[in-house]
Amino acid sequence: MAVKIKTNDKHIQALAEIVGSPRLILFHQEDLIAYDCDGFTLHKHLPKAVVFPKDTQEVSRLVRYCSDNDLPFLARGAGTGLSGGAIPVNGEVIISLVKMKRLLSVDFENRRAVVEPGYVNLKLTNSISDKGYYYAPDPSSQYCCTIGGNVAENAGGAHCLKYGVTTNHILGLEVVLPNGDIIDIGQNGIQDAPGYDLLGLLTGSEGTLGIVTKITVRILKNPEAKQTVLAYFDKVIDGSQAVSDIISAGIVPAALEMMDKTAIEGVEAAAFPVGHPKDIEAVLLIEVDGISAGIEEQINQILEVCKNRNVREVRAARDEQERGRWWANRKTGFGAMGAISADYLVQDGVIPRSKLPEVLSRINKISEESGLRIANIFHAGDGNLHPLVLFDARIPGQSEKALAAGSACLQVCADVGGTITGEHGVGIEKKEEMRFVFNDEEIIAQTNVRDVFNTKNLLNAGKLFPSPGRCVEIKKEMKAAAAQ
Amino acid sequence: MIEATNQWSIKDILPEDQILIEELLHPLGNNGRVTVFPKTEEEIANVLRYANDTGEKVTVMAGGTKRGYGGLTETADILLSLANYQGIVEHTVGDMTVTVKAGTPFKELAAYLAQHSQKISLDPAWPEYATIGGVIAANDSGPKRLGYGSARDVVIGLRMIYPDGTIIRAGGRTVKNVAGYDMNKLFIGAMGTLGVISEVTLKLRPLAKFESLVLLTFPETNSEQVRTFATSLLDSMLEPVSMELLSPSLSERLIGKNGYTLAIAFEDVESSVHYQEEFIKKNQPVHTDLAILQQQDARGFWEQFYKIGPSGAETTVNKETEASLKIGVVNMDVIKVIQESQTLKDSHNLVAEAHGGLGHGLCQVNLKGASEDVVSAIQQLRDSAVQLGGYAVVKHLPFTLRSKVDVWGGKPSHFFLMQGIKEKVDPNGVLNEKRFVGGI
Numbered sequence: 075m076a077v078k079i080k081t082n083d084k085h086i087q088a089l090a091e092i093v094g095s096p097r098l099i100l101f102h103q104e105d106l107i108a109y110d111c112d113g114f115t116l117h118k119h120l121p122k123a124v125v126f127p128k129d130t131q132e133v134s135r136l137v138r139y140c141s142d143n144d145l146p147f148l149a150r151g152a153g154t155g156l157s158g159g160a161i162p163v164n165g166e167v168i169i170s171l172v173k174m175k176r177l178l179s180v181d182f183e184n185r186r187a188v189v190e191p192g193y194v195n196l197k198l199t200n201s202i203s204d205k206g207y208y209y210a211p212d213p214s215s216q217y218c219c220t221i222g223g224n225v226a227e228n229a230g231g232a233h234c235l236k237y238g239v240t241t242n243h244i245l246g247l248e249v250v251l252p253n254g255d256i257i258d259i260g261q262n263g264i265q266d267a268p269g270y271d272l273l274g275l276l277t278g279s280e281g282t283l284g285i286v287t288k289i290t291v292r293i294l295k296n297p298e299a300k301q302t303v304l305a306y307f308d309k310v311i312d313g314s315q316a317v318s319d320i321i322s323a324g325i326v327p328a329a330l331e332m333m334d335k336t337a338i339e340g341v342e343a344a345a346f347p348v349g350h351p352k353d354i355e356a357v358l359l360i361e362v363d364g365i366s367a368g369i370e371e372q373i374n375q376i377l378e379v380c381k382n383r384n385v386r387e388v389r390a391a392r393d394e395q396e397r398g399r400w401w402a403n404r405k406t407g408f409g410a411m412g413a414i415s416a417d418y419l420v421q422d423g424v425i426p427r428s429k430l431p432e433v434l435s436r437i438n439k440i441s442e443e444s445g446l447r448i449a450n451i452f453h454a455g456d457g458n459l460h461p462l463v464l465f466d467a468r469i470p471g472q473s474e475k476a477l478a479a480g481s482a483c484l485q486v487c488a489d490v491g492g493t494i495t496g497e498h499g500v501g502i503e504k505k506e507e508m509r510f511v512f513n514d515e516e517i518i519a520q521t522n523v524r525d526v527f528n529t530k531n532l533l534n535a536g537k538l539f540p541s542p543g544r545c546v547e548i549k550k551e552m553k554a555a556a557a558q
Numbered sequence: 559m560i561e562a563t564n565q566w567s568i569k570d571i572l573p574e575d576q577i578l579i580e581e582l583l584h585p586l587g588n589n590g591r592v593t594v595f596p597k598t599e600e601e602i603a604n605v606l607r608y609a610n611d612t613g614e615k616v617t618v619m620a621g622g623t624k625r626g627y628g629g630l631t632e633t634a635d636i637l638l639s640l641a642n643y644q645g646i647v648e649h650t651v652g653d654m655t656v657t658v659k660a661g662t663p664f665k666e667l668a669a670y671l672a673q674h675s676q677k678i679s680l681d682p683a684w685p686e687y688a689t690i691g692g693v694i695a696a697n698d699s700g701p702k703r704l705g706y707g708s709a710r711d712v713v714i715g716l717r718m719i720y721p722d723g724t725i726i727r728a729g730g731r732t733v734k735n736v737a738g739y740d741m742n743k744l745f746i747g748a749m750g751t752l753g754v755i756s757e758v759t760l761k762l763r764p765l766a767k768f769e770s771l772v773l774l775t776f777p778e779t780n781s782e783q784v785r786t787f788a789t790s791l792l793d794s795m796l797e798p799v800s801m802e803l804l805s806p807s808l809s810e811r812l813i814g815k816n817g818y819t820l821a822i823a824f825e826d827v828e829s830s831v832h833y834q835e836e837f838i839k840k841n842q843p844v845h846t847d848l849a850i851l852q853q854q855d856a857r858g859f860w861e862q863f864y865k866i867g868p869s870g871a872e873t874t875v876n877k878e879t880e881a882s883l884k885i886g887v888v889n890m891d892v893i894k895v896i897q898e899s900q901t902l903k904d905s906h907n908l909v910a911e912a913h914g915g916l917g918h919g920l921c922q923v924n925l926k927g928a929s930e931d932v933v934s935a936i937q938q939l940r941d942s943a944v945q946l947g948g949y950a951v952v953k954h955l956p957f958t959l960r961s962k963v964d965v966w967g968g969k970p971s972h973f974f975l976m977q978g979i980k981e982k983v984d985p986n987g988v989l990n991e992k993r994f995v996g997g998i
Contacts (some may be wrong), residue, residue: 183789184889184919206793228736239734241743242711257972262947264886264919266697266708266747268966269995270976274710274743278736298795318652324675324764365797368830424732428652456733457653496734504737511730511737519726519983520739526978538738 085145086123089167092135093125098173100124109150109168113215114158114503116419116473121162124150126173130248130256130287136169137285138254141532148534149285151192151223154215156420157501159226159280163536169285171222177201178288186245186263188290191222195229198291207293210237213497214405225286228278230497232405235455236328236363237294239497241277246290249276249283252533256287263290275523280499281534283527300328300363301373302397305380305388306354310334313356314430316383317454320360321427323379325372330455331359331404334434337411337449337462344410346402354386358454359404407451408462415447415464417473421480422504423487424496427457436486437461444479446472458496459487485510500538508540567612568592568636571604576642583633586626586870587957588617588993590637597642599719599756605638606754607723609988616721616988618750620661620689624696625870626882626954628749628965630992638754640691646670647757654762655714655731660691660755676762679706683864687871691755697747700864702823704917705799706763709746715759716742718752721988726753733761744979750990751998752983766825771856772838775817775847778806778900781893784818787843788916789890791822796834798822801916803892805900808911812862815847818896820916821863823856866911867924868954878909879929881955883939885914885921887948895921898942906931906938922953929959936963969996 077090081101090099100106101123110118122145127133140147146164151171153160162168175192180202187198187209195216198209212231213219219229225247230239237243246260260273267273276283307313313332320327333341338350338357350357358380362372373390380388391397411418425433434450441448449462461483465476484494488510495504508517521539525531568577578593596602609616614635619625621641640661647657651674658667664678665685671677681700682693692698694716699708706712715729728741745752776784788801800823804812809819822838824831835850842848851859868880885895892914899912899921908931914921923939925932932955940950944967952965970976973996980998992998 182793185792185917228740230734230736234734238707238711239736241740242707257975259970259972262888264888264948266699266884266886266920267970268949268951269970269973270748270752270979271710271743271746272972272975274740274746277743278740295793295795297797321654322652324767326764365795365826365830365833367833368827371827371829424730424734426650426653426655426731428650453734458732458734491730492732493730493735493737495737496732497736499736500738508738512727515724516726516728517738519720519724520741522982523739523741523744523979526975526982 098126112153112160113156121168124168151220154219156498157503159501227499248288250285297363299366303360305358307356310355312383319379328363329361332454334450340410343413416466419463422498425492429490589633593637603723621687622871657759701800701802717757719754721984768828769825770852772822775819805912881925882953883923889919966995
């Protein structure tokens, strides 16, 4: 036994041997508490252990050990996920990828970079910005979330209206499969490799198909110019009409964000206030980027559109500092709710843009009926809504009420032809809500795919799909019986 | 006119006028002993269910442009044609999304959307014949992929009919969606081996307010100059939607200039387009020839461009063998692929026309000549692509030659996963047998 740790558990000893140091494994209860949940804090469960592999080979050996010994396991990055995808509901061994955090290579000529999964999102942009390049997906947590986690969740961000979400920027993945085998897909970052698009399937699979150990991403050249407009509306309906008008005018903004009255109250009470008036119903943040010669025309058009929709005040950012302040105010919007509420629950519905006024009024109704305030922060351009249900967990029954209100918001999104999650993932939080958008056959079609990769279902089990789904299980058995 | 007596079952499923028995075998293969033309999703599902129950094999087609793309069986039992399964299901102008039946020709769809100043940002070959379902199933893309991405970037929802007749919806109607696995990705480019695409939902873009095309022709001898210029352009603030390198032979045919030509397209507000044109004029490399086509002229060029490769729907019989390859390499290696293609004219006595995107690394090489020369050239091009770390897929080749070159170029190391998926979805192997990678 090379690694000396105090345990009678042969599995923990064996896992410690693989990572090779007592400092790279946690297994005492007091150390494990930090890992009992992620950004979704309403459910907690202790893992069996947390291990910190240094490279792909170690990940592979850890996975193989877990698989051979029927130990449930899952991968974790920075733990910023908002749907509970990294919560060890089965007492998993957590394979933390935070020690695998190197930027392995950057190839400017071919516009790609290779990173390890624990590499922090924003670090990539920071390390290539001197050459005029950046990495496009920008979730609000980008200063601390990892690119490995972004791949698992297919993370979005404020700028995905024009530039797409994580999946549109992934060119290659090295993956440790649930049995420990290592595969390399999208080799050399070359697109359209023959065969099924496993790259696309794995991205957003919430850590249920494999563990990503190396990622080739696309990097982009900074746009020559960008300009941001802020617009205040007395009526939320005018704000949402302005959103539609901007898009209908043939403008593709880089970002088109909206906050409602309650959200404004929150961000103005928090760390980055910018002086939004408190009596307006909606603020829009609209960013256009591209060739400098074309920006002014588009900005003028946007100003015109807003004026036609009874805007109270609209103007472009005076300088980069002001633009930065506006964005800091918006990007810290979720956390800002802490300034006006003891607790809050973030939801992540998506709707066809044209349904915005209807959905907002129905969410208002949910708020009234539940007696809980709901703030709305959303990526209005692509219809991705983040209702923030404000509550106080110390008051008995409020957590349950908040969960129910959040779920009701998702039902509204599904009802109008939308979906239950745009960028936060299903995790454990929304797995029952999967039934709002998929029927049994469609869920089976997905679990069938999972079974090809995750044959023993030891990797991140109990996520993403409705549980136990009696109906689903029975149909599955019937199908299996019919096939024999 | 139905003579065969063993077709009674399929006749129970579809009216007689939707069934055709084709006596002649098409030289590109992917035939069916019987061709069926369902008009509804239910009819498609019934045909598949019938085949799944009786053990018959089904091959799927619509416009027929990709008939020569893969497939090692000359004749399946049923050729399922989606040619009569057309039309727009829903177009929400304000949401900029459209749902359309798979058999709708791409050009027809584009013309309809243009009335609303919108477009699908894909530029596939043969848009008048190619259907949206076929474009998605074969993951076809064109030079403007540089600016707009490919099928995987624009398809937001699919309605699939599984081989057992079950309808499976993937994705949805919103532009952002991470509910469950991204099943759309599995079906895009799967060559119809996992299910029949019934409806496609796409996100749309506004039609460009202005477009232009800068054609920059370099002397044939100087490829280093191409590389230097392309690299500097990609590193500039310019936002070309295409940066396609044309081989001298292709350049000669399209614009009458014998030299390596860069086709650099801009689509934006007018001031931005002119600004970018000016940038290129100012930085024009020595000894190059520059032409700028705007608006209608630019569109005219692209219309011709999309017809340069062979089409499986072509009815005129060609004595020479035609082939087309899709080659994927790291971006700048495109220059090497295009150069090598140019040498095939002399080394293999072939007509070889090639183009490739310096921003995305995908090339297409079209070959015409004696069949043994075509086969040998395919092998040579593939060897080179593999040496560069890339791949070569044969997009078009007569049926008899397809067994001589592996259309997909071997199996990837993780092939077992693909095979596992196929077996789960299509356990009886009903759909498009041996059409895809590794005999899937």
